[in-house]
Amino acid sequence: MAKLKVIAACGSGMGSSQIIKMKLEKAFKKLGIDAEIYHTNVGDAKSQANNFDVVFCSASLVGTFTGVKATVIGLKNLLSEKEMAEKIQSEIIDKK
Amino acid sequence: MFKEFVEKKRYSFHEGFDDWRDAVRAACQPLIDEGVADPIYPKEIIKKVEELGPYIVIAPNICIPHAQEGLGVYDTAMCFMKTEKPVHFDPNDPEKDAQIFVVLASVDNNVHLENLSQLSEALSDEELVAKLLKAKTPEDLLKLEA
Numbered sequence: 001m002a003k004l005k006v007i008a009a010c011g012s013g014m015g016s017s018q019i020i021k022m023k024l025e026k027a028f029k030k031l032g033i034d035a036e037i038y039h040t041n042v043g044d045a046k047s048q049a050n051n052f053d054v055v056f057c058s059a060s061l062v063g064t065f066t067g068v069k070a071t072v073i074g075l076k077n078l079l080s081e082k083e084m085a086e087k088i089q090s091e092i093i094d095k096k
Numbered sequence: 097m098f099k100e101f102v103e104k105k106r107y108s109f110h111e112g113f114d115d116w117r118d119a120v121r122a123a124c125q126p127l128i129d130e131g132v133a134d135p136i137y138p139k140e141i142i143k144k145v146e147e148l149g150p151y152i153v154i155a156p157n158i159c160i161p162h163a164q165e166g167l168g169v170y171d172t173a174m175c176f177m178k179t180e181k182p183v184h185f186d187p188n189d190p191e192k193d194a195q196i197f198v199v200l201a202s203v204d205n206n207v208h209l210e211n212l213s214q215l216s217e218a219l220s221d222e223e224l225v226a227k228l229l230k231a232k233t234p235e236d237l238l239k240l241e242a
Contacts, residue, residue, distance in 0.1 A: 011144045011151045015162035015200050018209065019154060019216045041164075042148065060149035060192070076191060078154040079220045 004028075004035040004092070007048065007070075009057040013041030019078050020056050027084040031093075054092060056084075071095075097214050098237040101176045105130070107234060112181030116150075117142050120161050123177040123197040127169075133201055137168035150185035150192045157182070157229065158219055159194035162201070165208070169201040172208050174215065178231055196228050 008024060010016035017039035028035040040048070042057065042064045049055055049068035057065070059074035073087050101107045106126050113119040120138050127133040140163035145152060153159045175198070182193035198215060202208035218224055224240065231237055 011148045012162055012164045014165045014202055014208070015160050015212070016151055016154050018212050019160075022213060022216055023220075058149075058151040058154070060151050060186075064148070077156065079158070079216060080155065081220075 004033060004054065005052045006035050006037045006054045006056065007045050007052045008037060008039040009042045009045035009055060009061065010039075011042060011061070013039060013044065016058055016078055017041070020075065023079065023081055023084055024056060027081050027088060030081075031085060031088060033088070033093075097174075097218060098176070098240045101174070102234045102237050104173075106173060106175040107237065108177045109232060110177065110179045112179050113183050116145075116183050116185045119159075119177075119179065119183040119194075119197065120145075123159075123161055123175065123199050127173060127175045127199060127201060132169060132171045132173050132175075133199075134168040134170075137163060137201070140164070140167055145185070153185050153192045153194050155219065156191050157193065157195050157225065159183075159185075159197045160215075161197060161199045165202045165205065169203060171201065172204045172211065173201045174211050175199040175201075176237070178228065180232075196225070 008017040008020035021037050021039040024037050042061055049070045052070050055070050055072045059076050062074035065072040073091050077083050120141050124138040141161045152161050177197035179195050182195050184193055186192040
C-alpha cells in the first residue's frame with residue numbers, strides 16, 4: 001500500500017486533533033501501515049481534504065465534511081486506540 | 097501532572113452545573129484568576145462548541161475545553177476540574193456527559209505538545225480515570241501517580 005495521507009481535525013486544531021494524531025500514529029504503527037498524519041482545524045481540513053486519503057475527527061464533527069472525496073472517519077472516543085484500530089480495519093483496510 | 101495541578105492551584109471541584117457553559121467558565125476560572133487566561137477564553141470555547149457541537153468531550157466522562165492557540169491566553173498550561181454530577185453537553189447523547197475537565201491553554205506549541213502527550217497517556221488509563229472520578233479533594237489528586 002502506498003503511504004496513506006491522513007489528516008486529523010478538531011474545532012480549533014490545537015487540542016483534540018493533536019490527541020487524535022498521537023493516538024493514530026501508534027494505531028497505524030501497530031497495524032504496520034505507513035501513514036503520514038497531519039492535524040488542523042475543521043475549516044482548514046475541509047478545504048484541504050481532497051489532498052488526503054482519510055480524515056479523522058470527533059464523531060460530532062463528521063457532518064462538517066459532507067461532500068468531500070476523502071474517507072471521513074468519526075471517532076466516539078478519541079483516547080481509544082481500540083476504536084481507531086477497528087475503524088482503520090473496517091473503513092480503510094477492508095475497502096482497499 | 098496532577099501534583100502540578102495542585103501545586104499551581106490549577107484545579108477546582110464542584111457539585112455540578114445545569115448548563116455546560118457554566119461548567120466551561122468554572123473550569124477556566126483558576127487560569128483567569130492566575131492571569132494565565134482572559135475571560136475571553138471561555139467565551140471563545142463556548143462559541144466554538146455552539147457552532148460545531150461538543151467536540152471537546154473527547155471520551156466518555158472526559159472534556160478538554162480549549163480554543164485557538166494564543167487567543168485570550170498568556171501562558172501554556174492545563175487546569176483540572178471535577179464535578180460530582182455529570183455535565184450534559186447533548187441532552188440526547190449520554191456519551192457526551194463529562195465529569196473530568198482539563199482546560200488547555202497554549203502559547204508555546206512544544207510545551208503544549210508535551211502536556212497533551214502526558215494528558216492523553218494518563219486519561220487513556222482506565223484505572224486512573226476511575227480514581228479521578230472518585231476524587232473529591234486536592235489531596236485525592238496528590239495520591240495519583242501520574
